[in-house]
Amino acid sequence: MSKPMPAKKKVKFGVYMKRYWQLYAMLALPLIYLFVFKYLPMVYVQIAFKKYSIVKSIWQLPLAKNHGFEYFIKAFGNNDFRYALRNTLTLNLLDLLFGFPAPIIFALILNELCFQRYKKVVQTITYMPHFLSWVIIYSLALQLLTPETGFINMLIENLGGTSIPFLNDPAHWIGSYIAFGIWQNFGWGSIIYLAAISGINPELYEAAAVDGAGRFRKMWHITLPGIRPTIVVLLIMNLGNILGGGFDRPFAFQNNLVMKVADVIATYVYRVGIKGLQFSLTTAVGLFQSVVGVVFLLMANWLSRKLGDRGIW
Amino acid sequence: MKKKILSLLLASAMVVSMAACGESGNSGTAPEQPAEQTETKEEAKEEAKEETKEEPAAEEPAAEPSELTDGKFAETRKITVEVYDRGNDGGSDPENNMYTEYIKKGMLEQHNVEVTFKKVPRWTEVDDINNLLAGGEAPDVCVTYSYPTILTYADMGGVIDLAPLLDQYKSELPNLWAWLGDENIYWDKDPKTGTVWAVEGRRFEQQRIVTFVRQDWLDKLGLQAPTTTQEFEDMLVAFRDNADTLLGKDAKKMVPFSISKDVGWRAANIITSFMDPSISDKDYYINGFDDRMVTEPQTKEAVRLLNKWYNDGLMRKNFSLAPDDTEEDDMIKAGYVGAFQHNWDMPFRNGEDSYNANLARNVGPDAKFVAIDPFTNSAGKHAKWLYSTAGDRKSFFPITNQEPLASLLYLDFISQPDVIKYLQIGDEGVTHEVLDSGAIQIKAAEGDAIQNSGKNIDMTITCNGAYYGDKDLAALSLSYGYAGIDPELVDNASKIAMTDGLTPKNVNVGTIEAEAGVGDTLSAKRDQAYDLSVECAAADFDKVWDDAIADYLSSGGQAIIDERTEKWAEYFGDSDMLP
Numbered sequence: 016m017s018k019p020m021p022a023k024k025k026v027k028f029g030v031y032m033k034r035y036w037q038l039y040a041m042l043a044l045p046l047i048y049l050f051v052f053k054y055l056p057m058v059y060v061q062i063a064f065k066k067y068s069i070v071k072s073i074w075q076l077p078l079a080k081n082h083g084f085e086y087f088i089k090a091f092g093n094n095d096f097r098y099a100l101r102n103t104l105t106l107n108l109l110d111l112l113f114g115f116p117a118p119i120i121f122a123l124i125l126n127e128l129c130f131q132r133y134k135k136v137v138q139t140i141t142y143m144p145h146f147l148s149w150v151i152i153y154s155l156a157l158q159l160l161t162p163e164t165g166f167i168n169m170l171i172e173n174l175g176g177t178s179i180p181f182l183n184d185p186a187h188w189i190g191s192y193i194a195f196g197i198w199q200n201f202g203w204g205s206i207i208y209l210a211a212i213s214g215i216n217p218e219l220y221e222a223a224a225v226d227g228a229g230r231f232r233k234m235w236h237i238t239l240p241g242i243r244p245t246i247v248v249l250l251i252m253n254l255g256n257i258l259g260g261g262f263d264r265p266f267a268f269q270n271n272l273v274m275k276v277a278d279v280i281a282t283y284v285y286r287v288g289i290k291g292l293q294f295s296l297t298t299a300v301g302l303f304q305s306v307v308g309v310v311f312l313l314m315a316n317w318l319s320r321k322l323g324d325r326g327i328w
Numbered sequence: 329m330k331k332k333i334l335s336l337l338l339a340s341a342m343v344v345s346m347a348a349c350g351e352s353g354n355s356g357t358a359p360e361q362p363a364e365q366t367e368t369k370e371e372a373k374e375e376a377k378e379e380t381k382e383e384p385a386a387e388e389p390a391a392e393p394s395e396l397t398d399g400k401f402a403e404t405r406k407i408t409v410e411v412y413d414r415g416n417d418g419g420s421d422p423e424n425n426m427y428t429e430y431i432k433k434g435m436l437e438q439h440n441v442e443v444t445f446k447k448v449p450r451w452t453e454v455d456d457i458n459n460l461l462a463g464g465e466a467p468d469v470c471v472t473y474s475y476p477t478i479l480t481y482a483d484m485g486g487v488i489d490l491a492p493l494l495d496q497y498k499s500e501l502p503n504l505w506a507w508l509g510d511e512n513i514y515w516d517k518d519p520k521t522g523t524v525w526a527v528e529g530r531r532f533e534q535q536r537i538v539t540f541v542r543q544d545w546l547d548k549l550g551l552q553a554p555t556t557t558q559e560f561e562d563m564l565v566a567f568r569d570n571a572d573t574l575l576g577k578d579a580k581k582m583v584p585f586s587i588s589k590d591v592g593w594r595a596a597n598i599i600t601s602f603m604d605p606s607i608s609d610k611d612y613y614i615n616g617f618d619d620r621m622v623t624e625p626q627t628k629e630a631v632r633l634l635n636k637w638y639n640d641g642l643m644r645k646n647f648s649l650a651p652d653d654t655e656e657d658d659m660i661k662a663g664y665v666g667a668f669q670h671n672w673d674m675p676f677r678n679g680e681d682s683y684n685a686n687l688a689r690n691v692g693p694d695a696k697f698v699a700i701d702p703f704t705n706s707a708g709k710h711a712k713w714l715y716s717t718a719g720d721r722k723s724f725f726p727i728t729n730q731e732p733l734a735s736l737l738y739l740d741f742i743s744q745p746d747v748i749k750y751l752q753i754g755d756e757g758v759t760h761e762v763l764d765s766g767a768i769q770i771k772a773a774e775g776d777a778i779q780n781s782g783k784n785i786d787m788t789i790t791c792n793g794a795y796y797g798d799k800d801l802a803a804l805s806l807s808y809g810y811a812g813i814d815p816e817l818v819d820n821a822s823k824i825a826m827t828d829g830l831t832p833k834n835v836n837v838g839t840i841e842a843e844a845g846v847g848d849t850l851s852a853k854r855d856q857a858y859d860l861s862v863e864c865a866a867a868d869f870d871k872v873w874d875d876a877i878a879d880y881l882s883s884g885g886q887a888i889i890d891e892r893t894e895k896w897a898e899y900f901g902d903s904d905m906l907p
Contacts (some may be wrong), residue, residue: 059678067463067484068484068485068725069461069481069484069485069486070484070485070486071484071485093883094879094882095849095883153651157649157650161646161649162645162646163645163646164645164646178433182649183648183649183863189408200684270589270648270649270651271589271648271852271855271856271859271860272648272649272856272859272860272863274852274856286848286849286852287848287849288846289455290454290455290456290458290848291845291846291847291848291849292477292480292481292845293845296845
């Protein structure tokens with residue numbers, strides 16, 4: 016510390032690299048991965064502004080009409096795209112509203128269990144659905160929820176009720192879709208919160224107990240504030256994905272009776288772009304989707320910093 | 329030291345995990361590697377401006393006819409050929425079986441061309457061909473049912489124009505020209521530019537869709553086969569009301585009339601019976617983007633009838649929820665289904681796994697489906713749309729095809745009568761027997777000799793239907809074409825399929841721009857319109873149907889109708905009928 020500054024800096028860098036080069040070497044691989052699979056493909060974003068051809072190099076493609084914005088104009092003039100946009104927003108917002116708190120609540124409850132073995136069993140069981148593919152989950156849903164022949168509806172009917180169109184009525188379908196989403200993910204999603212909880216200083220709980228705090232007081236005043244940074248980071252990342260979301264889940268759950276509420280951008284792009292061969296149009300849609308996602312991400316990050324949390328930058 | 333080992337370990341773990349991620353990593357939508365960026369953007373723009381529709385085939389130095397001596401290349405050429413993979417239970421290897429071997433051997437002997445087959449899953453063929461084309465790995469001879477798909481590729485410059493090649497090599501391709509004729513070869517010829525992107529395989533059988541009913545159920549209830557729409561409905565009611573008699577403890581599983589989410593196909597006889605019998609060529613054409621007739625004005629009333637049946641419990645519940653047909657197939661094979669409409673030979677297909685064979689095993693020797701012809705139109709006819717001679721598979725060569733002549737010779741080879749015959753009936757004693765009358769009777773084959781598709785159509789891409797290399801033999805053998813099936817049943821179904829048949833005509837007015845890229849969207853919308861309207865409450869029917877059709881039209885349906893109307897006027901003026 017007492018050595019003159021310039022000399023110290025120089026020496027330190029060399030020593031530092033010599034000491035830690037392995038870490039940097041390890042970092043190189045993920046960086047290459049990111050570059051090859053996430054940055055190089057961005058070159059192809061220009062397809063959105065050009066008339067795509069399957070046989071030409073993208074550098075030779077002619078610019079689309081309207082200064083390259085032909086396909087954006089076409090997308091926003093298209094009914095189906097507008098439906099898909101609306102549905103993506105609706106389903107993702109509902110997912111956020113109901114699906115986001117679920118793992119937090121679950122983690123809080125798990126944390127209160129004192130019988131360790133029981134806790135582990137519960138954890139394992141709730142993690143399982145995460146490993147099922149959506150196609151399988153939909154088959155399960157069909158077996159359980161089909162009117163007349165589904166297990167649950169047969170149960171309802173045998174108890175004297177009328178069957179509920181879980182999968183074939185738009186409003187009910189949204190409910191089932193969200194519910195299966197929560198079911199699949201709440202266990203797995205709670206892992207990160209449990210980890211955060213275990214990082215809370217136990218002395219805080221002891222002190223609170225001495226002060227006469229009960230379980231709910233402790234949860235409210237210690238556990239929740241303790242995991243708040245984690246919650247905020249995950250919330251920001253979720254908001255960045257507000258126009259994104261997976262393909263498998265809506266695709267597996269769609270059927271012709273509910274397409275009005277079930278067609279999302281991912282499935283729209285698949286149908287129109289990949290199957291309908293309109294690559295430029297759907298690249299434009301994908302680009303739009305990403306830009307909106309980034310805007311949401313930045314906004315959420317900004318807001319979180321405003322409110323005194325750290326954000327992700 | 330320890331640290332070093334640890335970091336090495338971690339690094340290798342990372343590599344492994346990344347290899348796993350690589351699969352899901354999005355490598356972009358475009359196929360090509362970023363091209364050499366030697367040219368400036370300006371140059372690229374210039375080129376783009378100048379870009380006209382080049383005929384890719386024309387710029388290649390066309391192979392001289394003298395390349396062939398006695399139809400043979402001097403040096404062995406290699407081509408790849410697409411073949412459907414149907415993934416059927418216990419089928420033969422689609423790329424390597426008795427028939428592919430026969431073709432490979434024949435092509436090598438006759439033309440010195442080495443053929444390799446490349447399988448593509450049947451039910452996702454368009455997606456898969458997309459990927460192959462985009463990756464530059466498409467087979468030299470590609471085949472698809474979807475002409476709009478070919479057209480889209482052609483617009484991108486991805487398909488070879490066959491017109492000059494077919495002319496240049498006409499003398500080398502006698503079998504192809506003889507079998508397909510001008511009609512099928514030029515079916516898709518652009519009337520303005522003269523391009524031929526694909527040749528249409530020939531449908532030898534024109535029978536299309538027929539209604540089937542369980543003969544043993546009719547017998548059990550003492551009913552006659554229905555001859556009118558009303559009688560058909562009464563029959564369904566009788567099935568429903570006598571479920572206990574017919575199915576015993578499985579009565580709850582009874583489905584009087586089964587259907588899938590493709591209502592336009594699976595209720596085609598009903599829908600056609602509502603169609604105006606004097607429909608003009610023009611009206612049929614402008615509403616004819618797809619063959620499910622969803623925009624025909626009278627279709628609504630047909631669907632209203634289906635809606636009534638649905639709400640009366642005469643149809644399969646919630647048919648639109650099933651992602652595919654396997655569940656329905658199982659219900660039919662288990663014997664819970666009373667009636668359905670489908671391909672004219674549906675219950676006879678697949679030998680041991682046919683509907684009728686399954687019924688005989690699962691229900692009893694009397695249980696079987698027979699064809700009936702109940703649906704009558706306003707003129708008292710049992711009208712049904714038939715297949716035209718084209719409209720089946722279309723063969724095309726992607727731009728990556730370096731051997732257009734060898735590929736044409738392939739099409740020529742499989743269009744030879746005796747080659748078609750062998751591919752369809754295989755070896756005597758193995759896949760068929762010759763009856764005293766001379767008729768060919770197909771028998772269930774085993775192992776390599778199993779045909780994965782009905783009549784082995786996947787092997788005979790220029791021919792669909794039992795031809796056996798000879799018209800008369802085909803007519804004689806038609807009813808014996810299904811292993812284990814009573815010839816009379818087949819004969820009856822075939823006759824009914826042709827009764828009052830209507831043949832669609834080829835209206836060739838060039839490319840309809842509005843049709844590009846919307847096929848899948850509109851098929852989905854069409855099925856939604858049908859499904860929603862059949863399954864809705866009777867009181868909501870009008871609104872549901874009108875909304876769904878409005879949705880169909882606004883998603884591109886109307887644009888197609890408008891452009892077709894315009895093109896019709898351009899070529900045929902005020903006339904309502906084709907010349």
